[in-house]
Amino acid sequence: MELRFFDDPVAFLDVAGDVLAEQPVLSTVIAGVAERIATQREAGIAWPEGLPCWFVVVLDGDDVVGTAMRTAPFGTYPAYLMPMPEDAVHSLSKALLDRDEPVLGANGALPAVQTFCEDMAEGTGKTARVERHTRLFELGDLVEPRPVAGRLRPATLDEQDLVASWYEAFMADADEQAGREPGASPHEAPTDEELGRRIESGRVFVWVDEDDVPVNVTVATAPTYGVSRIGPVYTPKEQRGRGLASAAVYAVSALLRQSGERPCLFTDQANPTSNKIYEAIGYRRLVDMANLRVE
Structure with a gap:
């Protein structure tokens, strides 16, 4: 196994892009993050000093057999792993421990993420535990839900403070609905500048009632x-x-599909409500993933 680490997301995509493109839904997070960071750097937006930012490709001969990244700017800066063989995971864990970079958390595909965190736990004298089970869905046949008063529209910059407060409330409420302590799951909230860019891009939507008052926010990433x-x-x-x-998700999904995009989404497996409503409008389970901590 050969590992190639990249600080430059463009160089990473040059090597791994073809493989990621073969499974574009499964690779939505790692490919999307790499492209977003590349776009920001091209625009002169620097990565925050002191935060890890690397991508890695695992090669078996000339074949790309695994990819991973460490770009999360929250918590213990967890890694993100795509599916890869067990020996590829061990090679990655060993390389990080050898360079004195213990990674005390990881998200991504099972069983790779479980193996990685167990390696890190063994190498640091700690214990790995599952923090959250997630599930990746892809839209199949879109099914219209029962009618709801109001309509979907893009959020405006005047509503940025409201949208920001809903971003902050999202993870705490998700923890509570899943039976965890509110705020137990570390998460990334966009900076004011980043949220402004997302709103200006037209991919932050609000559902408004009959008086044009926002009552829901639904966000879609750039494709x-x-x-x-x-x-x-x-x-x-x-x-x-x-x-x-x-x-709202039905309406956003319809817009994405009309634009020729393939919609997908993640759910928390411990939240039966979200899993049920998304399946009801046509989302189909693709793969189970997990977030783990080493502590």
Whole structure:
């Protein structure tokens, strides 16, 4: 096994892009992050000093058998792993430990992420545990939900503070719905500048009621290899139970598909509500993943 580490996402995609493009839904996170960082650097937006930012390709001869990255700017800066053979995972773990870079958390495909965190736990005298089980869905046949009053529209910059507060509330409420302590899961909230760029790009949507008051936010990423990822999806507690999330995700999914994009999304397996509503409008399970901590 040969490992090639890259600080430059463009160089990483030059080597791994063809393989990632063969499974564009499965690679939505790593390919999307690489393209986003590359775009930001081209625009003169520097990566925050002191935060890890690398990508790695695992080669078996000339064949790319695994990819991973460490770009998460939150928590213990977890890695993200795509599917790869067990010996490729061990090679990656050993390389990081040998260069004195213990990674105390990872997200991504099972069983690779489990093996990686067990290696890190053994190498640091700690214990690996699953923090959250997630599931990746891809849209199949889109099924219209029951009608809901209101309509979908792009968010405006005047609504940025509201959208930012809903981003902050999203993960705490998701933890609570899944039976975890609110705030137990570290997560990335976009900076004000990044959120402004997302709103200006027209890919942050709000569902508004009859008075044009926002009651839900639903976000879609820019497409990578033709695939767009929906999330977060957030409805304030006082507005829940009315089918707003179903209506908003349906409407955003329809827009993406009309643009020739392939919609996908992640759910928390411990949250039966989100899994149920997305399956009801046509999303189909693709692969199970997990977030693990080493502590």
